[in-house]
Amino acid sequence: MVQLRSKLTSSPEQRSIPELDGGAPLIGHLLDFQRDPVAMLSRGRRQLGELFQFRLGPRPFVLFSGPEAHDAYFSAPEDQLNAKAVYQFTVPIFGRGVAYDVAPQIMAEQLGFLYPALREAAMQRFARIMFEEVSLFADSLGEEGEFDLPAAMNELTVNIASRCLIGQEVRDQVDSGFADAYHDLQKGINTLGFFFPRLPTPAHRSRDRARRQVADIFGQVMAARRRSGTHHDDFMRSLMDASYSDGRALSDEEVTGILLTVLFAGQHTSAVLATWTGLELMRTPDYVERVRDESHAIYGESGLMSLEGLKQQVTIEHAVRECERLHPPLIMLIRKVLQPMPYGDYVVPAGTLAMVSPAVAHRLPELFADPDRFNPDRFAPPAREDKQHHYSLIGFGGGAHRCMGKHFAETQIQAIWTVLLDRFDFSLATGFPSPNYGSWVTGPQTPCRVRYRRRSQESAFR
Ligand code: HEM
Incomplete structure (x- = not known):
């Protein structure tokens, strides 16, 4: 791993940050950005290097790219670079009194309550x-047919998230x-x-109605748990049992808000990365055979999926990492x-x-x-391209706000494709899609349908 030398010191000869060409009066680079933000930011990186500026409407932006710039970005204190x-x-x-509505140290304390529920013992149960x-999903499919991949992964x-993280109820x-x-x-x-979160639009009104419904559902589950005294190993319980450093317990409203924070951070991002992983594997049949051989070798005797088994499945692990590199669900962090x-x-x-932009950073030819090219073996020895520089792979962020659910997400996607490839042969029904930059989490353009046919070969699982 190359050690980074800090560039944080300002030299006496201060230069102005290079500016991306092609900006128009008033709107700046907005049109280019809307058309293809990754192409625009990659062009800036190629032409201007690790720091450059551009404008979206009146707002000035600076992109930090490359391991040293990422390191400075992720190490900056909250009172300098603020999320x-x-x-x-x-x-x-998420609601009032949680996450980005409170001071960063309180948000960190709130998320800290959840770490015990992601420990090894919990992950073993989650793997099952x-x-x-x-398996339920696989059993619901017929002998052959077609389905919408993003919808299925969603x-x-x-x-999975509601059962593992929130609660069985x-x-x-x-x-x-x-x-x-x-x-909703x-x-x-x-x-x-993003710009006017409180504007009374129809979408925002149904958002607020849905927020109240979710709070009701979670509130009823919490009340029922208190009445029955039943014990559950999940995030809801960790939060119901927790108290802040000043001794105050969390209110039901805070528990709901923190659960929603985690669900929003983790569910759609996982669905999207699972979708891209399936798509890349479907157009790489040789690699799929290696995944199947590996799962037969690991599970052939026991027939049971386990966390230990998933940890040994390096072939699928590298495929998921390669999809994090090529198709990071969050293409930029701000x-x-x-x-x-x-x-x-x-x-x-x-x-x-x-x-910073994971999508730009992950295709820098000096790093990868x-x-x-989809090449999961780049992560295997001896190349181990992700280990050559700190912060070359940043699909799960870094620093104080780095993703707390990385291991959960990777394990989940590995489990999904291990089982589905064990049971079915897949092919793309609508061709390989391009990314849809119109949404906050970058999934594929639709339609994105796949064909499946149940396999007659013996399964690795009982
Ligand atoms: C493939 C799936 C996922 C991806 C690509 C992903 C990506 C990320 C990224 C890039 C960040 C940093 C955001 C920033 O710096 O602004 C982040 C933060 C976060 N992630 Fe994930 N994530 C995934 C799954 C999950 C899961 C499953 C969970 C929960 C179990 C989760 C919980 C969180 C939380 C709570 C934060 C905020 C941390 C903070 O701001 O302190 N994520 N994630």
């Missing part, structure tokens, strides 16, 4: 649940209200909401610069929006050989 100021659009969804949920990950209500309410809440994340930030010969002024 809360950018993620205000989440407050009507993941297997059961994917359904599966809602079922919420999983039981997925079809009777929860999925619809959650879907998701629609509350839109471009308008912070507001609250205090001027020196970097090399530059100072990024306060008021700027600072960005033949970067547009």
Whole structure:
């Protein structure tokens, strides 16, 4: 691993940050950005290097790209590069008093309550649940047919997340209200909401209604648990049992808000990465055979999926990592610069929006050989391309806000494709899609349908 030398010191000869050409009066680079943000940002990186500026409407942005710039970005303190100021659009969804509505140290304390529920023992149980949920889905399919891949991955990950993370009772209500309410809440994340989260549009009104419905569902589950005294190993219980460092217990409203924060951070992103993983595997049949051989070798005797088994499945692990690289669900992360930030010969002024882009970073040819090619073996020894530089692979973020659910998400996607490839042969029914940059989480353009045929070969699982 190459050690990074800090470029955070400002030199006496300060230079102005290079500006991307092609900006128009008033709108800046907005049109280019809307058309294809990754192409625009990659062009900037190629022409101008690790720091450059551009404008979206009146707002000035600076992209930090490359391992050293990422390191500076992720190491900056919250009072310099601030997430809360950018993620205000989440407050009507997550609720008051949690996440980006509170001071960063309180948000960290709130998320910290959840770490015990993601420990090894819990993950062992989750691996079984993941297997059961994917098996249920596989059993619901016929001998052969076609389905909408993003919709299927969405359904599966809602079922898995609600059962593992929120609580079995919420999983039981997925079809009777929860999925619809959650879907309406998701629609509350839109471009308008990013700038004006409280504007009384129809989408925002149904978002607020859905928020109340979800709070009711979670509230009833919490009340029933208190009445019956039943014990559950999940996030809801961790939060109901937790108290802040000043001794205060969490209110039901706070528990609901933190659960929604985690669900929003983790479910759709997982569904999208699972979709891309399936798509890439479907056009690489030789690699699929290696995945199948590996699962037969690992599970052939026991016939049972386990966390230990999933850890040994390096072939599928590398495929998921390669899809994180090629198709990161979050193509950019943003912070507001609250205090001027020196970097090399530059100072990024306060008021700027600072960005890193996993989608740009992951295709830098100096970090990844033949970067547009799907090649999971780049992560195997001896190449181990992701280990050559700290922060070359940043699909799960970094620093204080790094993803807390990385291991859960990777395990889940591995489990999904291990089971599905064991049971079915797949092919693309609608061709390989391009990315849809119109939504906050970058999935494929639709339609995105796949054909399946049940396999006659012996399964690795009982
Ligand atoms: C493939 C799936 C996932 C991807 C690509 C992903 C990606 C990310 C990224 C890039 C960040 C950093 C955001 C930023 O710096 O602004 C993040 C944060 C976060 N993720 Fe994930 N995530 C995934 C799954 C999950 C899951 C399953 C969970 C929960 C179990 C989760 C919980 C969170 C939380 C709570 C944060 C916020 C941390 C903070 O701000 O302190 N994520 N995720």
